[in-house]
Amino acid sequence: MTVIKRIFGLLWAAMGLSIIPLAIMRAMQEIAEKPTEENWIFWSIVIVVLMPIISFSLITFGIFALKGEYNTLEA
Amino acid sequence: MAQNVTNVAQTEEVTSTRRVIAASSVGTLIEWYDFYIFGTLAKIISEQFFPKDNPTAALLATLATFAAGFVIRPFGALFFGRLGDLIGRKYTFLVTLVIMGGSTFAIGLVPGYKVIGFAAPAIVFVLRLLQGLALGGEYGGAATYVAEHSPEGKRGFWTSFIQTTATLGLFLALGVILIVRQTLGIEVFNDWGWRIPFILSVFLVGISIFIRMKMSESPLFAKMKKEGKTSSNPLAESFQKKDNLKMVLVALLGATAGQGVVWYTGQFYALSFLQNACNIEFVQSNMIISIALLIGTPFFIVFGSLSDKIGRKWIMMLGMLIAVISYRPIYTVMYSEANLKLKEEIVEKTEKKEKFDVKGADSLITTVTTKEFTDGTKYKETVKKKFPVDPEVRAAMPKDKLKPETKKEVTLPQDLFYKMIGLVLIQVIFVTMVYGPIAAFLVEIFPTRIRYTSMSLPYHIGNGVFGGLVPLISTRLVEFTRPAPGAPPADPLFGLWYPIIIAAVCFVIGSLYISNKTNNLDTE
Numbered sequence: 069m070t071v072i073k074r075i076f077g078l079l080w081a082a083m084g085l086s087i088i089p090l091a092i093m094r095a096m097q098e099i100a101e102k103p104t105e106e107n108w109i110f111w112s113i114v115i116v117v118l119m120p121i122i123s124f125s126l127i128t129f130g131i132f133a134l135k136g137e138y139n140t141l142e143a
Numbered sequence: 144m145a146q147n148v149t150n151v152a153q154t155e156e157v158t159s160t161r162r163v164i165a166a167s168s169v170g171t172l173i174e175w176y177d178f179y180i181f182g183t184l185a186k187i188i189s190e191q192f193f194p195k196d197n198p199t200a201a202l203l204a205t206l207a208t209f210a211a212g213f214v215i216r217p218f219g220a221l222f223f224g225r226l227g228d229l230i231g232r233k234y235t236f237l238v239t240l241v242i243m244g245g246s247t248f249a250i251g252l253v254p255g256y257k258v259i260g261f262a263a264p265a266i267v268f269v270l271r272l273l274q275g276l277a278l279g280g281e282y283g284g285a286a287t288y289v290a291e292h293s294p295e296g297k298r299g300f301w302t303s304f305i306q307t308t309a310t311l312g313l314f315l316a317l318g319v320i321l322i323v324r325q326t327l328g329i330e331v332f333n334d335w336g337w338r339i340p341f342i343l344s345v346f347l348v349g350i351s352i353f354i355r356m357k358m359s360e361s362p363l364f365a366k367m368k369k370e371g372k373t374s375s376n377p378l379a380e381s382f383q384k385k386d387n388l389k390m391v392l393v394a395l396l397g398a399t400a401g402q403g404v405v406w407y408t409g410q411f412y413a414l415s416f417l418q419n420a421c422n423i424e425f426v427q428s429n430m431i432i433s434i435a436l437l438i439g440t441p442f443f444i445v446f447g448s449l450s451d452k453i454g455r456k457w458i459m460m461l462g463m464l465i466a467v468i469s470y471r472p473i474y475t476v477m478y479s480e481a482n483l484k485l486k487e488e489i490v491e492k493t494e495k496k497e498k499f500d501v502k503g504a505d506s507l508i509t510t511v512t513t514k515e516f517t518d519g520t521k522y523k524e525t526v527k528k529k530f531p532v533d534p535e536v537r538a539a540m541p542k543d544k545l546k547p548e549t550k551k552e553v554t555l556p557q558d559l560f561y562k563m564i565g566l567v568l569i570q571v572i573f574v575t576m577v578y579g580p581i582a583a584f585l586v587e588i589f590p591t592r593i594r595y596t597s598m599s600l601p602y603h604i605g606n607g608v609f610g611g612l613v614p615l616i617s618t619r620l621v622e623f624t625r626p627a628p629g630a631p632p633a634d635p636l637f638g639l640w641y642p643i644i645i646a647a648v649c650f651v652i653g654s655l656y657i658s659n660k661t662n663n664l665d666t667e
Contacts, residue, residue: 069655072655073655073656076651076655080396080652110615110619113612113615114616117214117608118608118612121604121608125392125395125396126396128388128392129389129392129393129396129652132385132389132392133656137385137389138389138393138656
């Protein structure tokens with residue numbers, strides 16, 4: 069189980085990292101296509117609020133898991 | 144004699160714990176009620192304070208709806224959590240109650256945009272932020288306070304009463320609004336009657352403050368304070384120390400994020416789906432949700448209590464897993480039961496009425512079409528077309544200003560009404576599985592000296608940010624499937640992918656990394 073926890077740690081960190089360019093590219097594409105107020109508000113919320121929380125927490129959590137910090141917790 | 148003394152002591156302990164739970168739960172219930180009436184009355188508030196033709200006011204409306212929901216709540220969690228770990232639980236969550244009650248009451252008194260202009264949306268915006276701040280501080284305090292009074296082995300049961308308050312708060316808000324609206328009539332309610340649920344809050348909060356003032360400090364915190372073991376910097380200790388930060392992260396990604404999306408989907412998204420995708424009539428859709436919430440609420444206590452016996456983890460994980468698997472089938476049935484294209488119309492009962500009015504320089508044509516279907520479903524469509532009487536002015540107007548306003552209302556027959564209640568109830572049961580044990584789970588993974596701060600942040604990010612964004616992101620996802628603006632969406636259920644993906648990731652993380660062991664609360 070400890071090996072699985074560590075391997076998945078890599079996955080969480082990779083997920084957290086990949087979300088950043090994906091979200092920014094999608095936001096830029098959508099705003100360029102339709103620069104409406106609705107689009108600006110929606111993507112601002114995603115980029116300023118949601119994305120940093122998801123990325124930061126997944127990357128940090130992934131690194132902790134990879135280092136085996138959660139191995140002492142019984143699943 | 145000794146037996147009698149033991150019995151008296153036990154009875155006193157039970158009475159005291161009951162008093163603690165009652166005082167904490169009533170206050171938290173009122174806080175949720177205060178928070179929800181703003182959301183439930185968002186449309187009326189928007190008309191009163193945030194006119195669409197003023198772009199700044201419209202922006203404030205959006206910010207007031209979202210900012211208080213997810214940006215401010217975690218800040219409230221940090222601010223009041225820190226305070227709770229420094230000066231104590233009792234006074235901190237007393238302050239949050241006063242702020243929440245005061246700002247709710249004040250919203251009910253603020254004159255509209257027509258009376259005081261831009262000051263109106265600005266004041267309401269600030270008051271809404273205060274509401275979010277107070278809510279961010281309340282829950283962690285109440286859960287910690289009750290947990291620190293609870294006997295070992297019964298923490299899940301006792302804290303589950305706090306867990307019922309969010310749902311009961313929504314129920315209370317919907318109930319009060321429906322009663323006031325039905326009593327005063329729609330026009331009066333939209334004019335000034337909507338203020339009553341806000342003003343009513345001051346009495347509820349007053350009673351709650353009176354009860355809470357009589358309560359004593361949490362025994363664990365009081366002991367730590369007496370021994371001088373409280374934290375001098377709870378924020379740094381909570382988030383800069385690796386051992387605690389890793390627990391904050393596992394709590395967020397393995398529990399509260401999934402709980403947040405399941406919670407919002409089962410209650411708010413379900414209501415929004417009934418009203419907007421299924422076009423179920425306002426009172427009937429609110430009744431469906433209210434009844435399902437009322438029947439489902441005892442299950443918070445059932446699952447909270449069960450978590451004392453079999454552990455918290457697998458109940459929460461199972462709730463998330465079943466939600467992930469069953470959301471699409473449940474919503475498919477909900478959608479098809481209200482889909483008029485699948486029903487047989489009784490053509491001879493179809494009626495169409497047209498009314499023509501002149502109001503000032505504008506003409507208003509109202510067309511009301513009513514239909515009946517063989518299964519007992521009734522449909523009413525009201526189309527309002529407003530245009531200037533003067534043909535020259537009319538010709539000069541942009542096309543989107545001349546677009547008619549259409550309101551669709553489906554009223555289901557009794558059997559389908561009950562079926563809808565059943566379908567929403569299933570979702571409320573998922574909510575009770577993930578939410579019932581979570582307070583006990585959160586308080587047990589953090590040490591007493593920084594518990595208020597540490598548990599409040601993941602809770603409010605999970606519930607407020609991940610959960611609070613369900614309506615916004617899900618609505619947006621459905622928009623992606625619309626082939627053209629104004630056309631019906633190709634997949635009205637596409638919005639469910641947001642809660643499904645978040646809950647699925649949370650399920651995997653929670654299953655792998657969360658421990659099923661229930662911990663005792665420390666005093667170190």
